[in-house]
Amino acid sequence: MKIIFLGNGEAFDERYPNHSHLVISDKAVLMLDCGDSAVRQLWKYTKDYSLIDALYITHRHSDHLFGVPALLGRMLEEERKKELTIICSAQLKTDIERLTEHAYFGINSYGFEIKFVVVDDKQQVDFNGLKLSFAKTGHTAYNLAIRIDDGKNIVCYSGDGPFDDETEKIYKDADILMHECYMFEKRLPGHVAAVDVFEMAKRQNVKCLALGHFKRAFNDETRQRVAEAIPATGLKIIFSQPLEEYEV
Ligand SMILES: [Zn+2]
Numbered sequence: 538m539k540i541i542f543l544g545n546g547e548a549f550d551e552r553y554p555n556h557s558h559l560v561i562s563d564k565a566v567l568m569l570d571c572g573d574s575a576v577r578q579l580w581k582y583t584k585d586y587s588l589i590d591a592l593y594i595t596h597r598h599s600d601h602l603f604g605v606p607a608l609l610g611r612m613l614e615e616e617r618k619k620e621l622t623i624i625c626s627a628q629l630k631t632d633i634e635r636l637t638e639h640a641y642f643g644i645n646s647y648g649f650e651i652k653f654v655v656v657d658d659k660q661q662v663d664f665n666g667l668k669l670s671f672a673k674t675g676h677t678a679y680n681l682a683i684r685i686d687d688g689k690n691i692v693c694y695s696g697d698g699p700f701d702d703e704t705e706k707i708y709k710d711a712d713i714l715m716h717e718c719y720m721f722e723k724r725l726p727g728h729v730a731a732v733d734v735f736e737m738a739k740r741q742n743v744k745c746l747a748l749g750h751f752k753r754a755f756n757d758e759t760r761q762r763v764a765e766a767i768p769a770t771g772l773k774i775i776f777s778q779p780l781e782e783y784e785v
Contacts, residue, residue, distance in 0.1 A: 538562040538690050538785050540713060542777035543578040545749030547719070548600035554578045554779055555600045556750045558694060558715055562687045565590040565665035569683065569694045569715075576604035576611070582780055586615040591622040591654075591664060595696025596680035597632050605633055606640030613647040620650040622664065626679060627655050656681065659703065672707045674698030677727040682707060690785045693743075697750070699729045700737055709741045712785040715777060717750035721762040725752070731763050735770045745785075747777040 539561040546553025555572025559582070568579065568589045579589075594602055605623075612621070623633060630653050637644075656662060658673040658681060670684040676698025684707040685692045693711040700708070708714050716738075719728035731748065738746045751759045760776060767774050775783070
């Protein structure tokens with residue numbers, strides 16, 4: 538599988554696009570989360586409007602969700618015909634239906650089928666031969682982290698929020714885990730400190746940890762402290778630079 542890190546920023550950071558990634562496998566292509574600036578990143582990466590088979594949304598915060606109307610609108614204008622699957626919680630399905638109705642009032646059809654796959658905590662689904670597993674994190678909104686297993690490699694993404702024992706299970710033996718990280722050691726409500734992600738990644742044998750979503754006022758400082766801490770962790774840790782590729 539190949540990862541394209543579309544964005545690595547938090548909600549309001551003008552310097553870094555919203556946290557979002559493309560997962561490209563020979564079975565399917567998934568976009569993980571869809572904030573407004575993530576959509577612009579996607580179209581910088583590709584002009585193939587049928588590239589994505591499925592969009593997965595972790596939770597109902599705007600920096601992960603509000604790009605959906607722009608994504609669908611652009612696909613409509615560029616005449617995509619291929620069905621698009623949206624994988625999300627039941628609440629998010631309602632949110633997306635309401636959001637798209639509001640965003641471009643008068644557009645009732647995109648010219649391609651949109652199919653929802655509703656998922657929940659501890660659920661597993663098969664999508665085009667990819668085994669997808671979901672587990673809740675402790676974010677302020679209901680957030681489901683995802684594990685993508687193509688039979689050869691494992692790619693995981695946290696969305697937002699601290700992990701618990703159940704969340705950790707889906708990160709086990711990940712070839713890459715894209716994890717949010719708000720501060721270096723300070724634990725702010727609904728988010729994770731880098732020092733805690735390091736320990737969890739060691740426990741779960743994570744082979745590469747890609748960190749993003751740093752709180753903007755501390756972005757430079759947190760990056761520096763993470764970089765300095767890497768040798769002592771014994772982990773492979775990277776910053777998910779926008780539009781960089783990573784092969785697993
Ligand atoms: Zn959030």
